[in-house]
Amino acid sequence: MRPLGLALVGCGSIAQSAHLPAIRRLAAAGQVRLLAAMDVNVDAAQAVGREFGCAATGRLDEALDRDGVEAVVMCTPEAYHREGVEAAAARRLHVLSEKPMAKSLADADAMIAAARTAGIHLMIGHSRRFTGRYIEMRRAVLAGEVGEVRMVRENERRSRPADAARATYWTRDHWTGDPERSVGAILTNGIHEADLFNWFIGRTPLRVYAEHRVTRPGGAVPDFISFTVSYEGGALGASEVSNSAPPGYPAFHEFELFGTRGMTSARDHALRMTEEYRDGQGMRYPQAYDHLLHVEEAYVREHAAFVHSVRTGEPPPVTAEDGRLALAVALAADASARSGRPEPVDLGEGVAQ
Amino acid sequence: MRIGVIGDGRIGARLETVLDRLETPPTELVGWAPARPGAQPPAWAARRGVPARETWQELVADVEGVVLDLAADGHWHQREVVSEAVLEAGKALLVDAPLADFPAVYERIRGAGRRGGGRVKSVRAVRASAGVRDGLATVADGGVGEVLAVYASLHLPVGEAEASFGQHVADLLQVALDAAGAVVPARLYAAGTPAGEAFEAVHAIARMPAGAIVTLEVARCLPQALGLASECTVEVTGSAGLVRLAPEQSAVTVVGTVASRPIWREDTVAAALEDWLSGGADSEAEASADLALMAAMRMVKRSRAKGVVVGPDAEPVEGGA
Numbered sequence: 001m002r003p004l005g006l007a008l009v010g011c012g013s014i015a016q017s018a019h020l021p022a023i024r025r026l027a028a029a030g031q032v033r034l035l036a037a038m039d040v041n042v043d044a045a046q047a048v049g050r051e052f053g054c055a056a057t058g059r060l061d062e063a064l065d066r067d068g069v070e071a072v073v074m075c076t077p078e079a080y081h082r083e084g085v086e087a088a089a090a091r092r093l094h095v096l097s098e099k100p101m102a103k104s105l106a107d108a109d110a111m112i113a114a115a116r117t118a119g120i121h122l123m124i125g126h127s128r129r130f131t132g133r134y135i136e137m138r139r140a141v142l143a144g145e146v147g148e149v150r151m152v153r154e155n156e157r158r159s160r161p162a163d164a165a166r167a168t169y170w171t172r173d174h175w176t177g178d179p180e181r182s183v184g185a186i187l188t189n190g191i192h193e194a195d196l197f198n199w200f201i202g203r204t205p206l207r208v209y210a211e212h213r214v215t216r217p218g219g220a221v222p223d224f225i226s227f228t229v230s231y232e233g234g235a236l237g238a239s240e241v242s243n244s245a246p247p248g249y250p251a252f253h254e255f256e257l258f259g260t261r262g263m264t265s266a267r268d269h270a271l272r273m274t275e276e277y278r279d280g281q282g283m284r285y286p287q288a289y290d291h292l293l294h295v296e297e298a299y300v301r302e303h304a305a306f307v308h309s310v311r312t313g314e315p316p317p318v319t320a321e322d323g324r325l326a327l328a329v330a331l332a333a334d335a336s337a338r339s340g341r342p343e344p345v346d347l348g349e350g351v352a353q
Numbered sequence: 354m355r356i357g358v359i360g361d362g363r364i365g366a367r368l369e370t371v372l373d374r375l376e377t378p379p380t381e382l383v384g385w386a387p388a389r390p391g392a393q394p395p396a397w398a399a400r401r402g403v404p405a406r407e408t409w410q411e412l413v414a415d416v417e418g419v420v421l422d423l424a425a426d427g428h429w430h431q432r433e434v435v436s437e438a439v440l441e442a443g444k445a446l447l448v449d450a451p452l453a454d455f456p457a458v459y460e461r462i463r464g465a466g467r468r469g470g471g472r473v474k475s476v477r478a479v480r481a482s483a484g485v486r487d488g489l490a491t492v493a494d495g496g497v498g499e500v501l502a503v504y505a506s507l508h509l510p511v512g513e514a515e516a517s518f519g520q521h522v523a524d525l526l527q528v529a530l531d532a533a534g535a536v537v538p539a540r541l542y543a544a545g546t547p548a549g550e551a552f553e554a555v556h557a558i559a560r561m562p563a564g565a566i567v568t569l570e571v572a573r574c575l576p577q578a579l580g581l582a583s584e585c586t587v588e589v590t591g592s593a594g595l596v597r598l599a600p601e602q603s604a605v606t607v608v609g610t611v612a613s614r615p616i617w618r619e620d621t622v623a624a625a626l627e628d629w630l631s632g633g634a635d636s637e638a639e640a641s642a643d644l645a646l647m648a649a650m651r652m653v654k655r656s657r658a659k660g661v662v663v664g665p666d667a668e669p670v671e672g673g674a
Contacts, residue, residue: 150546151554151572155504209542209662211558211566215501215592224502224590226568228556234546238556240504240568244590258574260511260552341662341671342542 003033004307005068007093009060009084010075011039011048014098018127019073020048022299027052031307038063060084064091071310073303074098079181082107089118096306098125100191101323103183105331105346108324115320123306123316124323126195130301133266134196137257140264141200147261152200153238154193154255160216162247170216170223170243177221184212184222186334187327189241194333195318195326197229197237200257204232205329205345212337215244227333229345237329324348354445354630355381357416359409359435360388360423361395363517364447364476367623368420369397371630380630386412388423388431409435418445418629424517429454437462440471447629449520450475450527451643451650459647463640474629475639479507479585480527481621488587488596489531497591500563505529506570508584510577512551519650522555522571525585526649529569530642532589532596533561537648537665543657557653569653 006023008015026032035055037048042058049056055066064072064087071094074084078100088095095115101124102108115122128134141149161167168174175181176188186194198205210227214220224244229237245251256265309316328346336343358365365385372380385398386406394405406412413419419439423432433453439446440462452473453459466473479485492500507525530536538559545555554572561567575581587598625633635643651667664670 150552151556151574153506153556153570209544209558211560213501213564213566224566226502226504226558226566228542228544228558230544236544236546236554236556238568238570240502242502242590244501244592245595246593249595258552258554258572262576262578263574340540342660 001311003027003030004310005035005070006032007036007038007063007066007069007072008034008048008075009038009063009072010077010080010098011037011041011044012075015048015073015075018296018299019075019098019303021296022303023052023073025296025300026303026307031304033068035068036063036066060087064088064093069093071096071306077175077181078187079103082111085111085122086114089114089120089122092118092120094121094123094306094310096123096125096303097323099127099195099323099326100187100330101320101327103181103187105324105328105348108320108327109348112320112324121306121309121316122320123309124318124320124326125302126192126199126318126323126326127298127302128192128196129199129318130298130305131295132297133255137255137264137266138200141257141259145262146257146259146264149201149235149257149259151236151238151258152197152256154196154253155239156189156193156241156253157245157249158189158243158251159245159249160243160247170219170221172220177216177219177223179220182221183331183334185225185241185243186210186212186222186227186330186337189243190225190227190239190333191326191330193237193239193241194229194329195322196255197231197239198322198325198329201231201235201237203235204347205237205325205332206230206232207342207344208329208332208336209342210333210337212334222337225333225337227336229329229333230342354379354418355383355416356418356420356630357384357386357406357412358382358398358403358420358422359386359412360421361392362422362424362449363520364420364422364449364622364626365395366397367620367626369401371623371626383416384412388421388428388435410438413439413442413444416444418447420626421446421448424520425449425454425523426516426519433458433462436473437465440466440473441469443470445629446471446473447626448473448475450477450523450639451647454647454650456644456647459644472632472634474625474633475635475643476622476625477524477527477639478621478625479524480531481625484598485528485587488589488598489528491596492532492589492591496594497589497596498593500533500565500589500591502565502588502590503529503532503567504586504588504590505532505568506584506586507572508575509571509573510575510579510581511573512577513573515549515551515553515573518553518571518573519654522569522653523646523650525569525571526653527642527646528587529567530645530649532587533565533567534563535642535645536562537645538562538567538652540662540664540670541649541652541656542662543653544660545657548657555653555657557656559649559652
């Protein structure tokens with residue numbers, strides 16, 4: 001079978017660190033071929049174009065209209081996902097979209113409607129579902145090994161920028177810190193936890209309470225959030241997401257799932273993998289950012305699942321409805337943090353449970 | 354010192370170990386008494402041959418010190434009545450913190466101690482551990498800069514600690530509040546799994562007056578097969594550093610450079626007993642912190658029961674981030 005023709009929309013950090021490595025692997029295996037790369041930063045698109053021998057452009061329509069393109073990998077910030085998906089759907093191109101699905105539920109609903117009307121697959125890239133640890137945990141839960149899931153918590157810790165490449169994160173000079181384009185840590189990071197809670201608990205999320213704050217001096221977007229989700233049947237999901245750890249602190253995700261008959265837990269590392277002791281300087285964690293569960297293998301699995309879905313017509317393993325439900329939880333958390341009261345989860349109509 | 358134990362909670366069982374290793378000052382355990390009519394002596398008392406008295410009043414009259422061993426859940430009034438009587442009689446009292454669940458009652462009991470000359474030592478099970486103490490001292494000294502957030506979790510075995518679940522919430526709240534300045538939260542929301550089941554979890558999020566966000570998680574959730582008494586994690590994130598205390602590693606303080614701290618694992622209940630037997634008493638700072646603790650405990654309880662956000666007086670509040 002010939003490779004699936006792809007267009008990459010957005011060539012920023014998530015494309016560079018996650019999606020392009022996966023595309024390289026699948027291209028080497030003859031499963032995909034990157035035919036176009038688009039970014040408003042044309043230099044970034046051209047760099048991808050040179051490596052993959054594909055077209056490079058600063059225009060969305062030029063990328064999508066490239067001959068042979070059958071599917072789109074959407075790596076832009078969430079504020080631009082609706083525009084990209086609607087443009088792709090109009091051309092009957094399948095879409096693998098980065099998380100979060102959108103910046104608003106109205107956008108998400110419009111994306112779902114566009115995909116249904118066009119008959120395309122719209123898969124949301126909740127990448128953690130494809131990491132080995134969560135796959136194994138999910139298997140254990142589905143096999144009944146921990147009993148009924150009663151509480152799931154994942155805390156996520158990232159440091160303040162220690163390197164020039166990340167120096168502008170959570171400032172107005174980067175989209176993560178621009179109120180026009182970013183809701184904050186709940187969508188940049190916490191959307192992962194929202195999706196994992198839904199996936200593992202498997203019940204309807206009812207309401208969310210959250211507190212958030214801006215910790216970055218001069219910042220305008222909350223880069224810290226703590227939230228708790230109450231589910232039908234009494235289970236809880238809870239998460240504290242921080243981007244405020246000291247520079248060099250090892251980024252990690254600490255996941256714990258408790259059931260009525262057992263538990264399962266995982267962390268990226270035990271805060272030990274890369275520690276160094278130096279006389280007079282104590283301990284430090286060099287290059288700790290590299291040890292996140294943000295692993296290449298997960299994105300390879302994610303892309304392979306998307307390709308399989310397009311080729312076979314089977315529903316993608318993370319549907320647009322899954323993406324909307326995670327978004328609904330995350331936006332309820334954001335609304336709660338702003339209102340100071342628990343907020344209901346907007347389930348919309350026809351959301352698959 | 355002639356001492357007696359009232360009630361059948363978590364402290365008494367530790368007393369045996371402490372008494373066996375304590376040689377000076379000489380201590381004599383002269384009796385046990387029920388805190389509530391009809392309660393039976395705990396296993397440790399029967400095993401040790403400790404005589405049971407009919408009433409707690411009879412025991413108080415016969416001893417110099419009282420270990421009030423009664424879980425707070427549902428027994429606040431009884432605890433408070435006994436505490437006041439013990440201190441009014443000029444006896445030493447060991448009891449789980451805090452002394453009361455209302456500030457007015459708390460002040461009344463403290464007043465009884467001042468009048469009668471009794472001293473009180475409160476058990477602060479998590480707060481007293483060496484790692485937590487050192488970590489909070491770093492925070493109090495400004496070692497992490499402005500406190501931005503506090504995360505604290507305490508996991509207990511499924512099916513255990515049902516009678517003292519509220520006490521465990523209090524144990525952890527002490528730590529979280531101390532890290533955030535020992536003041537009453539501006540607002541708090543608590544969610545929980547259904548109360549009273551073998552598996553029980555409470556997750557609370559509070560905003561402190563200065564803006565710090567405190568997240569608290571107490572759960573009876575550990576599988577019995579793990580054989581763990583508890584797992585405790587405390588993280589204090591500041592503008593210039595971070596303190597992390599966790600069960601799986603040495604506690605870590607990050608302030609530009611990093612220093613290791615002792616792991617949290619010692620028996621702090623037994624340590625409090627030993628200190629009390631040696632004449633130890635609560636400091637004024639500890640007593641003051643208890644007032645904030647009482648308020649926060651009421652906030653957790655009320656919010657969880659009502660499903661609403663509550664303010665410092667534990668009454669529902671409307672929004673306003």
